[in-house]
Amino acid sequence: MTPDEAAELLGVDRAAGQADLDRAYRRLARELHPDRFVGAPESDVRLASARFVEVTRAYRLLSADRAADAEGTGTGTGPVVVGRPPGAGPRTAPVRPFSPRLFATWAAVLLVGVALSASAGPILSPIDLWGRLGLLVVAALATGLTRRRSAWWATLALLGLSGIAVIASTTIASLVGLGLMGIASVGLAVQAGLVRFPDQG
Numbered sequence: 264m265t266p267d268e269a270a271e272l273l274g275v276d277r278a279a280g281q282a283d284l285d286r287a288y289r290r291l292a293r294e295l296h297p298d299r300f301v302g303a304p305e306s307d308v309r310l311a312s313a314r315f316v317e318v319t320r321a322y323r324l325l326s327a328d329r330a331a332d333a334e335g336t337g338t339g340t341g342p343v344v345v346g347r348p349p350g351a352g353p354r355t356a357p358v359r360p361f362s363p364r365l366f367a368t369w370a371a372v373l374l375v376g377v378a379l380s381a382s383a384g385p386i387l388s389p390i391d392l393w394g395r396l397g398l399l400v401v402a403a404l405a406t407g408l409t410r411r412r413s414a415w416w417a418t419l420a421l422l423g424l425s426g427i428a429v430i431a432s433t434t435i436a437s438l439v440g441l442g443l444m445g446i447a448s449v450g451l452a453v454q455a456g457l458v459r460f461p462d463q464g
Contacts, residue, residue: 296311373444375440381396399425
């Protein structure tokens, strides 16, 4: 996209100042933001989303051009990394809809892990075993259901305690159980949107 195309897309003059660019971007962002098209036909949503992306690219290009002119480094046509547009707010991950089937799958994996861990017997007393594992199950399930970071941190702390207990007892079944509980806990946190991997955008 050339600076002239970007200016035309934003509806401003090629030589417009940063304040004019900001105003034009905000106006178009309000019109085209995907949140305004909830319930609209899918084709309208796709068109608005594509145009929103183009408007954002145009805004960033012209803003980088203005920044380069202000610094006296030229026309700003080279590759420039720019921050988020004004008024864009914090970057947040989209909230995924709750999937009962996925939740049930992770819960089943978690319970198999608990059963394998419990097969080794308690380290100190039955209260240690069932208290630790019971709290771990509650915290992991709460992570998936409530999407709260505090539940996720509690799950991680209890997984750490279980890891120490499993290493102290060193049985294969409890090691496999700990692995399954860890995998299920991370799966529940990913489903809740608390953990993201690089390929998730």
